[in-house]
Amino acid sequence: MSRQINVIARAVAALGRGARLLPAAGSAAVLAVVVAACGGGGGATPPDTNPPPQAASSFTSGAISGFGSVIVNGVRFDDSGAEVVDDDGGRHGRDDLKLGAQVEIEASSVDRASGHGVATRIRFGSELVGPVSAIDLAGQRLTVLGQQVAVGARTVFDDQLTGGLAGVQVDQVLEVHAQFDAAQGLYRATRIEAAGAPSEFKLRGLVAALDAAGHTFQIGAATINYASAAEVTPQLANGVRVRVRLQTTAAGGQWIATRVDNGEREHEDHSEAEMTGLITAWTSATQFSLDGLAVDARNATFPDGQAGVVLGARVEVEGAIVGGVLMATKVHVEDEEQEHERGEDYELHGAITAVDALAHTFTLRGVVVAYTDTTEWRGLADTGLAVDVKVEVKGNLSADGTHLDATRISLED
Template sequence: TPITSAVASDGTAKASKFSFGSRVVGPVTAVGTSTLTVLGQTIDIVAATVFDSSTLPGGLADITTASVIEVHGLPDSATGHILATRIESASSATSYKLRGTLTGLDTAAKTFNIGGAAISYASATLKPSSLALAENLVVRVVLATTPTSGVWSATTVGSTGRDATTGTAAHVRGTVSALDSTAKTFSVDGLKVDYSGVASVPATLANGVEVDVLGTVSSGVLVATAVTLKEECRGKHDDRFEVHGAITAVDTVAKTFTLRGLTIDTSGTVTYTGGTAAGLVVGAKVEVKGSVGSTRTTVLASAIQFER
């Protein structure tokens, strides 16, 4: 998720911060034709799902109940599932990780649930130490790799709060929580958003949905000028895809480059913003939009924006 510090006249922005957080890192316990179960979470494989071409070249066929994987995706508030955007192998993981909404909090037993995962925080470090656990709080947990009687032991429970500097233009993406339709506020992974000045707000705005928010930070609050739903992965037949990062390899003959383990194909019609095809070199930071190729390990680029 980028927090941008300035927006240029050509529509490009200089990012002051990026974070790429996965939803879950853990063992696969069930494999279906279009679903996986990982740490008690149901993962939906949808049209926009891509697999890391370097660690899972065979896509879904490479995943078994012996696999440990890392899943990036969006929460589906209607089903409670995770709609996967990207899946890669995490076979060398020494701990498991999970991000989601805390439910079933038992302060006496020091347990809570995230989806279908029962978690003990009896021996966990809270980050920050002042963190107050509560129902429906969005948290990140780090887990020991062996459960006890079906309960996972957390070593760390952390807030998903974000840093924000007063006066910066901001573009954030994340999950809505703490929606207050009277005060016209909500939180995006811990960052409070004031949408009272937004003329048109999506009618389906609700806790658990994924949003894009544009605005300006004031005293730690993002004062929104626009709120839109993050739709890339909502539809089961929607193959739009977006990925940010620095280019790690380029093949000028094949007209492809590698970005965060994905092969980006630029052989079709591509709209460039802030640069040209000649700028696609190792180390260049770009945002790519496109569709998922038939192998699910390639993204067919339709738009590329250079990020400063």
């Protein structure tokens, strides 16, 4: 019977995926079909006396906020046996996972009491790879491939970008991990790093001003010409999110696409799901989309009320993914500024790999950690810092976003 329900749910989701939102009438229709398929209201269906065992599975998405192993949405995922892939399916090592990167994690059932899970697959990918055309230090913004990118207190800059945003140069090619703010029409960066000299640029965003005859469309202020693209998604239409691969040289004010893919990621069913991100489409507080995934929150609790559940709001949603829809059980509205003021946005666990006593810094899990006279010490002092000593660090990003300012350092067994 569970197999019938999954098939029906997927079929209905596929029919409605164009809108990416599940209307109330559509949901009722799904329930009616499922009830009928289960024998409700009609002839009795013999029960499945020997159903196949189904292991609990979880799905988590958000920005990496720490290591030991990988920490996302406050959960520590053991990544020792996980497959790590990029958004093209290319395999990577665990060292390619960076602080602030946007990831999707498939894992075992999460132990909520301990905040631990065992990851089986970790997928990461950025929204933008391209050159900087403008920098606004006062407004904490920059323009990449014609897109406005906002920098905030939780934007991680790779330490190669000395000074963070102040170290970025016009024409420099960057890779930007971000979440799209549909209310403001910009990308809120969670990680920015130098991209070197890539063989192609990348952009994920919403199609506008589609000219099918001229084979062009716009994403933000960028005009894309897809006349010579090797692949073009058949779903190409205004308002549809796409992922575009581009030549590194523009022609006649247009970026030349080599491939235009569907920018919405397919989601398998998961009995547990937790997503943190920005609302990208909105019908009501109980029907919206989170990073393109439809959310049905009619049966959810709202600890912070429903007033803040609006387009562009940052929310954390818990529930289960069924037929391409996140069936929410709880929707929490996040106040990023309040959370930042707590002083423990980031968390690192592991063995120290380098120490600079003069600079009052050390390196842990590839992240430079700075300590001051206000840092709280537990189980050791700064004189006890040494290579291979295992510690736990909690803190905030530095003002330039390039390292972690520790608020607390504890000795670990």
